[in-house]
Amino acid sequence: MVRGLSSRRSNARSAGGDEYERKRKAIVMAAAAVFREKGFAAANGDDIAKKAKMDRASLYYYYGGKQEIFRDMVGEAVTGNVLMAEQIAASADSAPNKLRRLIEGLFSSYAHHYPYLFVFVQEEMTRLTKDKSTWSITMKRLDRRFDDAVIKIIQNGLDDGSFNPGDARLMAVAIIGMCNWSHRWFDPSRGIEGAKIATAFSDLVLNGMVAKQA
Amino acid sequence: MVRGLSSRRSNARSAGGDEYERKRKAIVMAAAAVFREKGFAAANGDDIAKKAKMDRASLYYYYGGKQEIFRDMVGEAVTGNVLMAEQIAASADSAPNKLRRLIEGLFSSYAHHYPYLFVFVQEEMTRLTKDKSTWSITMKRLDRRFDDAVIKIIQNGLDDGSFNPGDARLMAVAIIGMCNWSHRWFDPSRGIEGAKIATAFSDLVLNGMVAKQA
Numbered sequence: 436m437v438r439g440l441s442s443r444r445s446n447a448r449s450a451g452g453d454e455y456e457r458k459r460k461a462i463v464m465a466a467a468a469v470f471r472e473k474g475f476a477a478a479n480g481d482d483i484a485k486k487a488k489m490d491r492a493s494l495y496y497y498y499g500g501k502q503e504i505f506r507d508m509v510g511e512a513v514t515g516n517v518l519m520a521e522q523i524a525a526s527a528d529s530a531p532n533k534l535r536r537l538i539e540g541l542f543s544s545y546a547h548h549y550p551y552l553f554v555f556v557q558e559e560m561t562r563l564t565k566d567k568s569t570w571s572i573t574m575k576r577l578d579r580r581f582d583d584a585v586i587k588i589i590q591n592g593l594d595d596g597s598f599n600p601g602d603a604r605l606m607a608v609a610i611i612g613m614c615n616w617s618h619r620w621f622d623p624s625r626g627i628e629g630a631k632i633a634t635a636f637s638d639l640v641l642n643g644m645v646a647k648q649a
Numbered sequence: 650m651v652r653g654l655s656s657r658r659s660n661a662r663s664a665g666g667d668e669y670e671r672k673r674k675a676i677v678m679a680a681a682a683v684f685r686e687k688g689f690a691a692a693n694g695d696d697i698a699k700k701a702k703m704d705r706a707s708l709y710y711y712y713g714g715k716q717e718i719f720r721d722m723v724g725e726a727v728t729g730n731v732l733m734a735e736q737i738a739a740s741a742d743s744a745p746n747k748l749r750r751l752i753e754g755l756f757s758s759y760a761h762h763y764p765y766l767f768v769f770v771q772e773e774m775t776r777l778t779k780d781k782s783t784w785s786i787t788m789k790r791l792d793r794r795f796d797d798a799v800i801k802i803i804q805n806g807l808d809d810g811s812f813n814p815g816d817a818r819l820m821a822v823a824i825i826g827m828c829n830w831s832h833r834w835f836d837p838s839r840g841i842e843g844a845k846i847a848t849a850f851s852d853l854v855l856n857g858m859v860a861k862q863a
Contacts, residue, residue, distance in 0.1 A: 531859050561771060561833065589858075598858045605841070605849045606858065612830025613823045619774075620822055627819070635819045643857025644803075644812045644820065645745050 459497050462487050463511070466504045467551065475505070475554045506570050509555045512548040513577045516541065520584035530592025534610070535637040537588065541614050542629035542636075545621060553618035585611060610640055673711050676701050677725070680718045681765065689719070689768045720784050723769040726762040727791045730755065734798035744806025748824070749851040751802065755828050756843035756850075759835060767832035796821060824854055 465487035469478045478501060484494040498504050519540045523533050545552060563571045563578070585607040592598035598606075613636060623629055679701035683692045692715060698708040712718050733754045737747050759766060777785045777792070799821040806812035812820075827850060837843055 534858070592858065597860055599852075599856065599860050601852070601858070602841075602849060605846065606853060608830070608834055609827045609850055609853055612833075613827040616822070616826025616830050619826075627816075632819060635816060636823055638813075638815070639820060639823055639854060639857075641857050641859045642813065643853075643855050644748070644806065644815075645855045646811055646813050647861075 455497075458489075459507075462489075462494060462497055463504060463508050466501070467508055467548070470505075470508075470551050470554075471549060475501075475551055505551055505554070508548070508551050509559070510570070510573065510577075512544060512552045513555070513574060513581075516544050517577050517580045517584070519544070520581050520588075524584040524587040524591070530588060530595065530597045531641050533588045533591070534641065535633075537585065538610070538614060538637045538640075539630065539633040542617070542621075542633040545614075545617060546623035546629040549623050553621075556615055556618040582607060582611065606640075613640070669711075672703075673721075676703075676708060676711055677718060677722050680715075681722055681762070684719075684722075684765050685763060689715075689765055719765055719768070722762070722765055723773070724784065724787065724791075726758060726766045727769070727788065727795075730758050731791050731794045731798070733758075734795050734802075738798040738801040738805070744802060744809065744811045745855050747802045747805070748855065749847075751799065752824070752828060752851045752854075753844065753847040756831070756835075756847040759828075759831060760837035760843040763837050767835075770829055770832040796825065799825060820854075827854070 462483065466478070466483045469482045469486050473482060480491055480494060480501065483501070483504065484491045487494065498507075520537055523536050523540070526533065528536070559574075560578070563575045586603050589598065589603040589606050593600065593603055617632070621629070621632065676697065680692070680697045683696045683700050687696060694705055694708060694715065697715070697718065698705045701708065712721075734751055737750050737754070740747065742750070773788075774792070777789045800817050803812065803817040803820050807814065807817060831846070835843070835846065
């Protein structure tokens with residue numbers, strides 16, 4: 436039966452169609468809400484089916500399990516971040532403003548896609564190099580496109596003299612690391628909010644900590 | 650036999666003594682070299698015994714396995730970092746210099762303790778909260794002491810006006826994140842060296858990216 440379901444699922448997926456996409460999207464939204472409420476590890480198929488207002492069998496017609504939903508969700512979240520970074524990089528704003536918008540956008544995304552985007556950053560991101568699945572290859576490409584967009588923003592500021600001379604790639608990993616490390620401590624439901632962290636981090640990297648002499 | 654060895658090991662450990670400590674240290678040094686050469690996952694007891702110039706049975710008299718050596722090694726590395734941070738925080742230097750020395754010290758430690766310190770940052774650090782072993786509790790305390798030392802350095806600069814106003818804790822997690830994220834990309838055997846990264850990162854957080862107007 437599992438095999439029958441699985442082949443029906445891939446047929447439905449390749450056939451696609453609006454109704455299929457609509458249902459799939461509804462499941463992803465429901466799963467996101469469940470992951471936010473119960474945490475990723477504790478959530479199960481029953482919770483997700485209940486939240487999506489369908490029975491378990493219907494859910495499994497669309498998805499093989501929690502992990503498959505997770506991958507779709509993370510894929511959409513990371514794609515959104517990459518498109519955001521590329522749009523910011525291509526925009527007409529000044530380099531410092533672009534960097535600030537990027538950091539704000541990232542923390543807004545972390546909060547919106549909490550906690551599954553952080554689960555990805557912690558558990559899956561480092562395994563991408565070893566894993567050869569289509570999903571991993573796609574995610575690796577997205578990761579590189581994100582890095583490239585950040586480097587482009589910084590290079591842009593180096594070229595027009597708005598940034599102090601330096602290595603664009605090193606500055607990029609510094610900023611990306613500063614933001615991504617928040618998967619260890621940022622919880623949008625308590626403590627300081629994402630927008631305030633983004634402002635503090637932007638001020639820190641743009642203006643520096645050392646007080647300017649009067 | 651395993652049980653017999655294990656109890657002889659704990660007897661030897663609690664009896665302690667100079668000879669025991671000297672041998673244990675030699676094994677830790679040998680294991681560190683093996684982990685650097687072969688990577689943590691590929692290394693095994695035979696490699697470590699060979700490098701320490703002892704047979705496998707003698708090695709197992711001192712250590713139950715790779716994981717136990719790893720924990721001892723990481724414990725020493727992290728203790729070293731905490732003592733360094735606390736000494737810097739307590740020193741008479743200016744706050745910007747202290748922060749620079751801290752970042753330099755961290756990258757020097759990452760390089761010296763590569764790759765097992767990074768294995769810890771990636772794989773074990775997040776599990777400390779759940780795990781109730783003596784080792785985990787010790788590591789959690791060390792982690793907090795490190796954070797506190799960084800916060801103290803920053804608070805010191807805020808108090809004497811050498812740093813721009815801000816939230817000391819947020820600045821601390823920004824800097825710690827920027828440095829710790831290097832476990833995903835820094836390899837002391839190739840690419841840019843630790844000291845250069847430390848300088849670039851210190852310049853970034855102290856002076857900021859935005860070029861000062863003439």
